[in-house]
Amino acid sequence: MKSYQSIVAILCISLSYSINYGQTKPTEEIPYIEVNGYAEKEVIPNEIYIGITLRERMENKEKVTIESQEKLLREALTTLSIPISNLSIADANADYVKVSWQKRDVLTKKEYLLKVGNATTVGKVFQELEKMKIQDGSIDHVSHSAIDSLRKQVRIEAIKAAKEKSDYLLNAIGQKTGKALIVSELENNTVSRNDLARMPARAANKLYSDAVFESIDFEPEIEFQKIKLSYSIYTKFTIQ
Numbered sequence: 003m004k005s006y007q008s009i010v011a012i013l014c015i016s017l018s019y020s021i022n023y024g025q026t027k028p029t030e031e032i033p034y035i036e037v038n039g040y041a042e043k044e045v046i047p048n049e050i051y052i053g054i055t056l057r058e059r060m061e062n063k064e065k066v067t068i069e070s071q072e073k074l075l076r077e078a079l080t081t082l083s084i085p086i087s088n089l090s091i092a093d094a095n096a097d098y099v100k101v102s103w104q105k106r107d108v109l110t111k112k113e114y115l116l117k118v119g120n121a122t123t124v125g126k127v128f129q130e131l132e133k134m135k136i137q138d139g140s141i142d143h144v145s146h147s148a149i150d151s152l153r154k155q156v157r158i159e160a161i162k163a164a165k166e167k168s169d170y171l172l173n174a175i176g177q178k179t180g181k182a183l184i185v186s187e188l189e190n191n192t193v194s195r196n197d198l199a200r201m202p203a204r205a206a207n208k209l210y211s212d213a214v215f216e217s218i219d220f221e222p223e224i225e226f227q228k229i230k231l232s233y234s235i236y237t238k239f240t241i242q
Contacts (some may be wrong), residue, residue, distance in 0.1 A: 033241040034183060035172060039164025040235075043156045044228035047144035049117050050129055054093065055138035057111040068112050071134065078130040079116075088117040103217060115142060121226055144226055156231045161185065164237040180240030188234040 056071045076086055092113035118124055124141065131139045146152060168179040 004080045032183075034238055035168050035179070035238070035241055036238050037164050037171070037178075037235050038188070039160045039162065039167060040232070041156050041159035041163055042230060043152060043159075043231035044230050045146050045152060046228050047146050048119050048145055048228050049123055049145045050114040050121070050226065051142040051144065052118065052124065053089040053140050054114045054116055054131065054136065055111055055115070056136065057138065062130055064222070066112060071136065072112070074134050075130075075136075078127075078134070082123065082126050082130070084116070084123065084127075085119060090115050109139075124227035146229060149229075152231060153233075156233050157187070157235070160233045160235040161237065164235050165239075168237070168239050182237060182239055182242045184236070184238035186236045188236055 054075070056068045056075070058068055059066050076089070079086060079089060092115050116127065118127060128139060131137075163181065172179055
């Protein structure tokens, strides 16, 4: 009896496999088209981060403390209508860092990041730093407040470009694009910033101050070079 039941079970499995195999077309036999889609977008950065280092120093045999410099810096930011909340300590876990100054006194330094919205404000900040005799300032990096949504937008445009390319190629031979079999983001995608990152405060100030503040009646808006986002998408579609 058990032997008979085993034979029936094997026959059922074999029949089911034969039916499923007959209904499923091997992937290799499905006609397909492979295309790459590409899209890019350039945006002007609206978040510029300035690195500022305050150091204790000696002037006329008197120590200029970090606290006094920070107070002047905050006052300068208020004068420029820059929110104090835009100024943060570069390393939140670090306190003052002890350094050697002329091998006589052990002084300290403190590092900050200041976020501003455009190059004109950058020039004004660097002018204030120069007035305060703060030489340790530089453009740390730039970004955009909507960078994540911009990345998403460019990716969508890239895959749409792939679908459009498939459509017009197949239309030329009287066929149509079917469903997507593979969608893959290629590794050569880039976000490039041809800007002035890491430029010292003195050099950047010289670059901007003359152009921005030359006219009393009019301040031309100077901007950083645009952030370029580019993405390529590989796709594989069936052919109808």
